[in-house]
Every structure is written in structure tokens, then in C-alpha cells.
Amino acid sequence: xxxxxxxxxxxxxxxxxxxxxxxxxxxxxxxxxxxxxxxxxxxxxxxxxxxxxxxxxxxxxxxxxxxxxxxxxxxxxxxxxxxxxxxxxxxxxxxxxxxxxxxxxxxxxxxxxxxxxxxxxxxxxxxxxxxxxxxxxxxxxxxxxxxxxxxxxxxxxxxxxxxxxxxxxxxxxxxxxxxxxxxxxxxxxxxxxxxxxxxxxxxxxxxxxxxxxxxxxxxxxxxxxxxxxxxxxxxxxxxxxxxxxxxxxxxxxxxxxxxxxxxxxxxxxxxxxxxxxxxxxxxxxxxxxxxxxxxxxxxxxxxxxxxxxxxxxxxxxxxxxxxxxx
Amino acid sequence: xxxxxxxxxxxxxxxxxxxxxxxxxxxxxxxxxxxxxxxxxxxxxxxxxxxxxxxxxxxxxxxxxxxxxxxxxxxxxxxxxxxxxxxxxxxxxxxxxxxxxxxxxxxxxxxxxxxxxxxxxxxxxxxxxxxxxxxxxxxxxxxxxxxxxxxxxxxxxxxxxxxxxxxxxxxxxxxxxxxxxxxxxxxxxxxxxxxxxxxxxxxxxxxxxxxxxxxxxxxxxxxxxxxxxxxxxxxxxxxxxxxxxxxxxxxxxxxxxxxxxxxxxxxxxxxxxxxxxxxxxxxxxxxxxxxxxxxxxxxxxxxxx
Numbered sequence: 001x002x003x004x005x006x007x008x009x010x011x012x013x014x015x016x017x018x019x020x021x022x023x024x025x026x027x028x029x030x031x032x033x034x035x036x037x038x039x040x041x042x043x044x045x046x047x048x049x050x051x052x053x054x055x056x057x058x059x060x061x062x063x064x065x066x067x068x069x070x071x072x073x074x075x076x077x078x079x080x081x082x083x084x085x086x087x088x089x090x091x092x093x094x095x096x097x098x099x100x101x102x103x104x105x106x107x108x109x110x111x112x113x114x115x116x117x118x119x120x121x122x123x124x125x126x127x128x129x130x131x132x133x134x135x136x137x138x139x140x141x142x143x144x145x146x147x148x149x150x151x152x153x154x155x156x157x158x159x160x161x162x163x164x165x166x167x168x169x170x171x172x173x174x175x176x177x178x179x180x181x182x183x184x185x186x187x188x189x190x191x192x193x194x195x196x197x198x199x200x201x202x203x204x205x206x207x208x209x210x211x212x213x214x215x216x217x218x219x220x221x222x223x224x225x226x227x228x229x230x231x232x233x234x235x236x237x238x239x240x241x242x243x244x245x246x247x248x249x250x251x252x253x254x255x256x257x258x259x260x261x262x263x264x265x266x267x268x269x270x271x272x273x274x275x276x277x278x279x280x281x282x283x284x285x286x287x288x289x290x291x292x293x294x295x296x297x298x299x300x301x302x303x304x305x306x307x308x309x310x311x312x313x314x315x316x317x318x319x320x321x322x323x324x325x326x
Numbered sequence: 327x328x329x330x331x332x333x334x335x336x337x338x339x340x341x342x343x344x345x346x347x348x349x350x351x352x353x354x355x356x357x358x359x360x361x362x363x364x365x366x367x368x369x370x371x372x373x374x375x376x377x378x379x380x381x382x383x384x385x386x387x388x389x390x391x392x393x394x395x396x397x398x399x400x401x402x403x404x405x406x407x408x409x410x411x412x413x414x415x416x417x418x419x420x421x422x423x424x425x426x427x428x429x430x431x432x433x434x435x436x437x438x439x440x441x442x443x444x445x446x447x448x449x450x451x452x453x454x455x456x457x458x459x460x461x462x463x464x465x466x467x468x469x470x471x472x473x474x475x476x477x478x479x480x481x482x483x484x485x486x487x488x489x490x491x492x493x494x495x496x497x498x499x500x501x502x503x504x505x506x507x508x509x510x511x512x513x514x515x516x517x518x519x520x521x522x523x524x525x526x527x528x529x530x531x532x533x534x535x536x537x538x539x540x541x542x543x544x545x546x547x548x549x550x551x552x553x554x555x556x557x558x559x560x561x562x563x564x565x566x567x568x569x570x571x572x573x574x575x576x577x578x579x580x581x582x583x584x585x586x587x588x589x590x591x592x593x594x595x596x597x598x599x600x601x602x603x604x605x606x607x608x609x610x611x612x613x614x615x616x617x618x619x620x621x622x623x624x625x626x627x628x629x630x631x
Binding site for chain 1: 420424431437438440449563601605611
């Protein structure tokens with residue numbers, strides 16, 4: 001019986017791996033055959049970066065329950081660090097160094113900011129993280145090395161689909177596996193009830209800061225990929241609006257659902273690309289979609305459920321998966 | 327010796343000027359912060375759309391003064407009236423259906439409304455910066471107080487702010503609906519059991535806050551003379567900082583917080599570095615949150631299990 005369960009789990013993880021590899025190969029083939037061209041590649045990159053941002057913010061906000069409005073700040077640290085390093089070392093090792101340095105710098109700032117502010121709860125934490133990311137932006141706006149408001153341009157471009165795939169899949173795997181570990185369970189218990197978690201002997205500060213640091217680390221990676229792909233960054237790219245965009249993805253996908261975040265990141269990038277042709281009305285339509293979704297489905301697209309293989313097979317056998325809803 | 331005295335006099339004069347500028351800016355922040363603090367006090371929502379109501383107020387004032395040729399006071403009243411209607415409409419359409427949803431869902435809706443107002447306005451009036459018509463008559467004069475000359479405009483801003491705040495205090499503390507507001511912010515369920523119409527009370531709170539934001543909008547337009555559809559974002563954040571600084575949900579706290587933030591901002595840009603003034607405001611916010619999370623006038627409440 002035990003053995004059967006193990007084989008089943010193994011088959012499941014093999015299927016998942018197969019799906020991952022398939023995704024990679026199919027998109028790589030589409031790029032090779034020129035079906036995904038330069039313009040669509042921009043959307044593809046935006047999707048990947050959005051997925052990294054949304055999944056990592058979901059770890060902080062959706063799973064650990066710490067309401068953060070400062071993800072753009074961490075992203076900008078990763079972007080600027082990577083840009084500054086690769087501009088001096090325009091080689092692949094230089095890019096890897098820049099990416100790692102950017103992610104680590106973001107994580108370090110995340111820990112430094114997290115230690116004092118994570119004592120705050122709910123909206124207060126949101127406002128503190130918002131203030132923090134505004135401070136980071138203003139510092140980048142005024143430093144000489146970051147070239148102020150004009151920003152950095154001519155950053156060497158290294159990012160292509162294999163890089164994007166490795167880091168996007170890597171982030172998702174990192175966070176999913178973290179959540180399955182005892183550390184991840186501790187984080188979820190903090191979201192459910194912080195006082196009860198503390199009473200059960202969980203060092204809440206430690207886990208909150210850990211989640212914050214992992215989230216910031218991934219946001220740093222996303223920033224580095226952004227800088228390297230779009231080869232131009234300026235402080236206003238990482239303003240309050242960007243943090244809000246990421247939060248919208250998390251809430252839209254469903255707080256506490258990794259697959260929801262992935263879906264929402266893809267959906268929003270596609271909506272935004274589609275709306276490009278309505279340049280002026282773009283944000284108006286976007287905001288209306290946002291309000292309407294929130295009024296009619298406040299728990300987000302996925303709620304706290306995950307899209308899984310068993311769910312898909314259920315969907316196949318039952319036709320409608322709405323039946324199961326209470 | 328006398329030269330030194332002269333120099334000191336100049337420095338003092340300059341300092342007083344800065345303080346006066348700070349008070350004008352602080353009045354604006356205080357007026358906007360009141361809306362944030364009242365709405366947060368009653369439904370625990372950071373109403374991100376509030377700063378755009380303030381922007382709409384500035385545009386209504388611009389429209390009345392430029393195209394309709396209204397004077398200052400009628401324009402002020404028109405801006406307040408339009409914003410009141412706008413605030414109540416937003417509450418009824420966007421927030422009321424979410425009364426029982428999670429707070430983060432309401433917050434995202436508020437952000438959605440904020441984006442809608444910003445970019446909707448941008449669609450109609452275009453993104454360019456517009457300026458208010460030049461002031462005439464009494465408002466264009468300056469008041470001499472000894473060595474210091476104060477523009478009448480700044481006196482007016484302070485006067486209007488104080489009148490509005492006194493009115494607000496009267497409404498909140500002395501009228502029946504004010505009592506209902508305080509009751510709902512204390513305990514919504516108990517207030518409802520006592521026969522208070524919670525929905526009306528919440529709408530009324532939005533109306534009051536939005537009217538004040540509208541007034542702040544037209545005052546900013548008249549005083550700083552340039553408006554654009556995104557003008558509300560940063561002042562909105564800073565007003566929220568002011569509300570948190572004074573203790574969120576506490577009306578006198580928002581007033582004091584607004585003035586302190588305004589004066590600090592002007593002093594920092596005058597004496598230290600104007601590029602870093604916003605960073606200082608947010609640093610103050612983080613410090614106050616860490617040292618006294620309940621704000622200047624707030625009481626620390628123990629957490630109940």
C-alpha cells in the first residue's frame with residue numbers, strides 16, 4: 001500500500017517534470033520556427049518576469065500573510081546591481097555574477113528592512129514597505145552611479161528564453177518546495193493565526209523574515225532579468241505602480257495559490273499586450289477589469305486552490321468543475 | 327556686530343518664510359489626511375482613490391474658474407459638491423458590494439478605482455499640465471507682518487482649512503450623524519443593533535472626506551498653479567503618512583500629522599536637499615511605525631486572542 005502511494009507520487013512528479021520540459025521545448029521550437037517573433041518575445045519575457053514577481057510576492061503576502069507593497073523596491077535593487085556589474089563585465093560570467101549579486105543584495109535589504117518592520121501588522125506593514133520602496137527609488141534617483149532620473153541604458157543583453165525558463169521554473173520550484181517543507185508550513189501557520197503559531201513554539205519573526213528574504217531574493221532575480229532583457233532601466237520603472245501591479249497579480253490569481261499567481265501573471269501580461277492598441281484607454285479598461293473581477297470574485301481566480309494534475313483529470317471526467325464548489 | 331545682527335535677522339526671516347510655506351502645504355496634507363483617516367477609522371480601508379478625488383477637485387476648480395468664470399468661493403463650493411457626489415458614488419458602486427469580502431480585495435478595488443479616475447481623467451483632459459488663471463483682487467495682494475510679507479493666498483488657505491476643520495469637528499462631535507459615525511467606527515455590529523443605519527453612515531463619511539479633499543484640490547491649484555491627472559499620487563501617499571503619523575482613525579491626529587509633515591518637508595527641501603524630501607517623509611513614517619505604531623495620538627491596544 002505504502003509502495004503504491006510512493007509509485008503514484010513518483011509518477012506524478014515525473015509527469016510534472018515532463019510537462020515542464022515540454023513547455024520549454026515547445027516554446028523553444030516556436031521561437032526557432034519564427035512563430036514567436038521579437039514582439040511576442042517581449043510579451044513572453046514580461047510573462048516570465050511577472051511570474052517570478054507574483055509567485056515570490058505570493059510567498060510573502062499569500063502564504064505568510066505579510067502584506068507587502070514594496071516588491072518593486074527589491075526588484076529595482078536586483079536590476080541596478082546586475083546592470084552596474086554587467087556594464088563593467090559584459091560577459092556571461094559577468095551577467096551571472098550580476099544576477100546573483102543583485103538577488104543577494106535584494107535579499108540582504110529584505111532582511112534589513114524586514115527585521116524592524118515585520119513586527120507591524122496588516123496595513124501598517126504595507127505602508128512601511130511602501131515607504132521603504134519609495135526611499136529606495138528616491139535613492140536611485142539621486143545617486144551619481146545610477147545616472148539619476150535618466151537611468152542606465154546600454155546594459156549588455158544576455159537574457160533569452162533558456163535563461164528565462166530556468167529562472168522562472170527555478171523560482172516556482174524553490175517556492176513550491178519551500179512551502180512543502182516544515183519551514184513553509186510554519187509560514188502558513190503564521191498566516192492562519194500568528195498568536196497560535198507563536199504559542200506552538202514557532203519563531204514567528206524568524207519565519208516571517210525568511211519568507212521576506214526569499215521573496216526579495218526572487219524579486220532581485222526578476223529585476224536582473226528585466227535589466228538584462230530590456231537593456232534600459234530608470235527609477236520610475238520601479239515605482240509604486242509596479243508594486244501594485246505585482247500585488248494585483250497575486251490577489252487576482254488567489255492569495256495562497258502558486259498556480260493562481262502564474263495564471264494571473266500570464267493573463268495580465270496578455271491583457272496588457274492586447275490593450276496596447278488602445279493606447280489611451282488601456283489603463284482605463286485595465287482598471288475596470290480589475291474592479292469588476294474584484295467585485296464578482298473577491299477571492300481571486302483560483303482562491304487558495306492549486307491547479308493540479310488530479311484537478312485536470314477530474315475536469316476531464318466531470319465536464320464541469322463548478323459542481324464541486326460549495 | 328550690527329552686520330551679524332542683520333544676518334541673523336535675515337536668517338530668522340527666511341526661517342519664518344519656510345514655516346509659513348510649510349503651514350500652507352501642511353494645510354493641504356491635513357485636509358486630504360482627514361479623508362483617509364475617517365474612512366480608515368470606519369471601514370479599515372486605505373482608500374487609495376481618495377487622492378484622485380483630490381485631483382478631480384483641482385480639475386473642477388480649474389474648469390469653473392477658467393471656462394465658467396466663477397470666482398474663488400463659488401468654485402470652491404462647486405469642487406466640494408462634485409467631490410462629495412463622486413466620493414459617495416465610488417463608495418456605493420465599488421466598495422459597498424465588498425462589505426463582507428477580505429480587506430485586501432477591497433484594497434485592490436480601491437487601487438482599481440484610483441487608476442480608473444487617473445487614466446479616465448487623462449483620457450478626457452489629456453496628460454498635459456494646466457495652470458489656473460492668475461489671481462485678481464484681494465487674493466493677489468500680500469500681507470505685511472513686520473518684516474515678513476505673507477501672500478494673502480496663504481492666509482486664505484490657512485483660514486479655509488481652519489474653518490473646514492472646525493465645521494468637521496462640529497459635525498463629528500455635536501450632531502447626530504457624527505455620533506453615528508463615531509459609533510460605527512467603534513463597533514459596527516453593536517452600532518447596527520442600536521438602530522444606526524451603517525450604510526448611510528459610511529456613505530456620509532465618504533461624503534465628508536471627499537468634500538475636504540475637493541477643497542484641498544482647488545487650494546493646491548490656486549496656490550501651486552499647476553495641475554495634472556497624476557498630481558494626486560505623491561501628495562496622497564504623504565497625506566496618508568500624515569494620517570498614520572497622527573494616529574490613524576483619529577481626526578485631530580490627522581490635522582497635527584498633516585501640519586508636521588508639511589513643515590518638515592518644506593524645511594528639508596529648504597535647508598538640506600530638496601531631492602531627498604520625499605525620502606525623509608517616508609523615513610519618518612517608518613520610524614514612527616517602528617517606535618509608536620499607533621501614531622502620535624493613538625493608544626496602544628493590546629491584542630486579544
